Amino acid sequence: xxxxxxxxxxxxxxxxxxxxxxxxxxxxxxxxxxxxxxxxxxxxxxxxxxxxxxxxxxxxxxxxxxxxxxxxxxxxxxxxxxxxxxxxxxxxxxxxxxxxxxxxxxxxxxxxxxxxxxxxxxxxxxxxxxxxxxxxxxxxxxxxxxxxxxxxxxxxxxxxxxxxxxxxxxxxxxxxxxxxxxxxxxxxxxxxxxxxxxxxxxxxxxxxxxxxxxxxxxxxxxxxxxxxxxxxxxxxxxxxx
Amino acid sequence: xxxxxxxxxxxxxxxxxxxxxxxxxxxxxxxxxxxxxxxxxxxxxxxxxxxxxxxxxxxxxxxxxxxxxxxxxxxxxxxxxxxxxxxxxxxxxxxxxxxxxxxxxxxxxxxxxxxxxxxxxxxxxxxxxxxxxxxxxxxxxxxxxxxxxxxxxxxxxxxxxxxxxxxxxxxxxxxxxxxxxxxxxxxxxxxxxxxxxxxxxxxxxxxxxxxxxxxxxxxxxxxxxxxxxxxxxxxxxxxxx
Numbered sequence: 001x002x003x004x005x006x007x008x009x010x011x012x013x014x015x016x017x018x019x020x021x022x023x024x025x026x027x028x029x030x031x032x033x034x035x036x037x038x039x040x041x042x043x044x045x046x047x048x049x050x051x052x053x054x055x056x057x058x059x060x061x062x063x064x065x066x067x068x069x070x071x072x073x074x075x076x077x078x079x080x081x082x083x084x085x086x087x088x089x090x091x092x093x094x095x096x097x098x099x100x101x102x103x104x105x106x107x108x109x110x111x112x113x114x115x116x117x118x119x120x121x122x123x124x125x126x127x128x129x130x131x132x133x134x135x136x137x138x139x140x141x142x143x144x145x146x147x148x149x150x151x152x153x154x155x156x157x158x159x160x161x162x163x164x165x166x167x168x169x170x171x172x173x174x175x176x177x178x179x180x181x182x183x184x185x186x187x188x189x190x191x192x193x194x195x196x197x198x199x200x201x202x203x204x205x206x207x208x209x210x211x212x213x214x215x216x217x218x219x220x221x222x223x224x225x226x227x228x229x230x231x232x233x234x235x236x237x238x239x240x241x
Numbered sequence: 242x243x244x245x246x247x248x249x250x251x252x253x254x255x256x257x258x259x260x261x262x263x264x265x266x267x268x269x270x271x272x273x274x275x276x277x278x279x280x281x282x283x284x285x286x287x288x289x290x291x292x293x294x295x296x297x298x299x300x301x302x303x304x305x306x307x308x309x310x311x312x313x314x315x316x317x318x319x320x321x322x323x324x325x326x327x328x329x330x331x332x333x334x335x336x337x338x339x340x341x342x343x344x345x346x347x348x349x350x351x352x353x354x355x356x357x358x359x360x361x362x363x364x365x366x367x368x369x370x371x372x373x374x375x376x377x378x379x380x381x382x383x384x385x386x387x388x389x390x391x392x393x394x395x396x397x398x399x400x401x402x403x404x405x406x407x408x409x410x411x412x413x414x415x416x417x418x419x420x421x422x423x424x425x426x427x428x429x430x431x432x433x434x435x436x437x438x439x440x441x442x443x444x445x446x447x448x449x450x451x452x453x454x455x456x457x458x459x460x461x462x463x464x465x466x467x468x469x470x471x472x473x474x475x476x477x478x479x480x481x482x
Contacts, residue, residue, distance in 0.1 A: 012251050013360055054321030054360060078319055078362050080295030119254055119295060121319050121360075 009047035014118040015058050016043045016079070016158065018165035019066065020148075020199075022182050023129035027148045027198045029162060030065065030132070032140040034155070036093050041152040043161060044143075045120070058123040065143070067133035072179045073125040076168040077161075080119040084157050090115040097139060124165040126180040126199075148201070170200050174216055178239045186222060186236040189213070250288035255359040256299050257284045257320070257399065259406035260307060261389075261440075263423050264370035268389045268439045270403060271306065271373070273381040275396070277334050282393040284402060285384075286361070299364040306384070308374040313420045314366040317409040318402075325398050326358040338380060365406040367421040367440075389442070411441050415457055419480045427463060427477040430454070 019030040031041045046061040048054055054075070062071050094111045134143040146152055151162060169176075173196065177183070182195055193209050204212075213219065219237040260271040272282045287302040289295055295316070303312050335352045375384040387393055392403060410417075414437065418424070423436055434450050445453075454460065460478045 010253050010358075010360065013254060048321070048360070050358065051323050053323050054319060056323075075319055078295060078316055080289070080362070082292050082294050082297075117251075117291065119251065119289070119360075119362075121321070 008050050010050060011113060012116055012118050013048055014045055014120040015048065015054065015061055016045050016120045016122050016161050017058065017061055017065070017073075018043060018122065018124040018162050019062065019132075020124060020126040020165070020169060021129035021132065021145055022126060022180075022195065022198060023145075025194045025198050027201075028129065028145040029148060029151065030134055030143065031146050031152060031154070032136065032143040033152070034093065035139055035141045036096050039153060041154045041158075043154070043158045054121055058121075062123070062125055064137075065135050066127065067135055068127070068131050071125045071127055072176075072181070073123050075121055075123050077122045077164050078119060079122060079157055079161060081157070082117060084120075085115065085117040086156055087115045089155065120161075122161050122165060124169060126169060126176075126182065128182060173199055178218065186238045188234045188236060190234065192219075192237070249291050251291060252354060253357050253359050254289055255286055255361040256289065256295065256302055257286050257361045257363050257402050258299065258302055258306070258314075259284060259363065259365040259403050260303065261365060261367040261406070261410060262370035262373065262386055263367065263421075263436065263439060264386075266435045266439050268442075269370065269386040270389060270392065271375055271384065272387050272393060272395070273377065273384040274393070275334065276380055276382045277337050280394060281396050282399075283396045284399045295362055299362075303364070303366055305378075306376050307368065308376055309368070309372050312366045312368055313417075313422070314364050315409075316362055316364050318363045318405050319360060320363060320398055320402060321360040322398070323358060325361075326356065327397055328356045330396065331356040361402075363402050363406060365410060367410060367417075367423065369423060414440055419459065427479045429475045429477060431475065433460075433478070
């Protein structure tokens with residue numbers, strides 16, 4: 001663990017990332033378990049360099065944690081309650097990791113920077129789990145994908161941050177479905193419905209769903225190829241250019 | 242002008258407020274003109290105390306600028322480009338106001354705090370202009386309502402902040418129309434349409450508009466009173482409880 005105060009970061013501003021993954025018709029979240037006694041999880045987080053755009057900082061953190069470039073991500077809310085820090089917890093966490101990391105001789109009071117109240121900018125991304133190689137930091141014991149329905153115990157307001165990200169994702173799905181690259185080049189209506197059902201956490205009636213999606217006017221239907229056989233294959237769609 | 246560094250604010254975090262007003266079927270924005278040579282305008286802004294929630298800070302700034310309590314406001318985006326400061330401009334502005342405010346003996350270098358890059362949290366509100374008494378600060382030459390179509394020249398990225406706020410307002414209007422208190426207790430469909438047309442900057446076909454609004458399922462139509470006369474008065478509506 002490097003001392004953040006030595007790194008020319010903007011103080012008291014952090015970025016928390018909610019990395020959603022879509023895999024086998026399930027929505028999951030990538031969450032590190034922190035290296036500490038007891039079981040605590042915390043969202044992938046980081047700080048903003050003085051000469052860095054906040055979007056660049058979020059991209060850097062996401063790249064470092066997923067191993068992939070060019071992730072579509074978006075800021076969705078700032079978390080800035082005065083009560084959102086937990087100094088005793090963070091003091092203990094730092095003490096615990098000083099020990100682990102053999103940096104005992106560094107002055108602990110320099111870490112006061114780290115235990116102040118942070119105003120945290122929430123970013124979310126939605127990625128194909130197959131393309132991600134989750135990366136631990138020195139502060140992590142592990143990093144895993146968790147089902148949105150079985151989230152582990154998270155520190156401070158991190159559960160709220162996940163819930164807010166999920167609400168934003170659900171409400172913007174119509175506009176963003178293309179950006180997330182969750183569907184192949186061409187796809188069936190059933191595949192679109194499966195994405196929606198996993199993310200919106202509900203089932204749709206097939207005919208109603210099809211009507212809703214077609215009204216968005218973002219898909220074009222491809223002609224069926226003549227195969228000679230009785231043609232029971234479903235129609236394929238792609239996004240309009 | 243008080244020295245912000247002496248006030249126990251979180252450094253490098255600011256709040257910019259886009260205060261929309263609705264009056265005579267027009268959308269306007271409340272913008273102070275800053276006290277400086279040349280003509281420059283800047284959004285009502287402020288900082289966050291160490292022991293203050295960001296929402297509380299935004300409420301405080303809005304209250305100080307409008308004189309009214311209980312404004313519905315909402316954060317909509319963070320502006321955090323590394324390039325968003327303009328140190329030479331701010332240095333001159335500070336020098337100019339040192340002079341005006343007769344505080345020459347205070348060390349100017351203490352204001353370095355003020356000229357760093359700030360990460361600014363954008364909040365927007367939509368109020369009834371009749372209820373607002375715009376308030377100047379010591380740094381303002383004036384504060385006025387400007388039509389959304391005739392905004393003055395604003396410093397740094399403040400025009401972008403207004404545009405982003407407007408986009409958010411337009412896209413959330415369906416959900417928020419009630420919260421903004423722009424309509425009286427009971428109102429006609431025509432009055433609802435006028436609000437939408439002013440804010441969305443377009444006209445609607447009456448029948449289509451009525452259909453769209455009723456589909457939102459948030460209004461209830463009141464029974465017409467029997468007056469004895471030929472009843473040509475339009476139906477009145479109110480928001481469902």
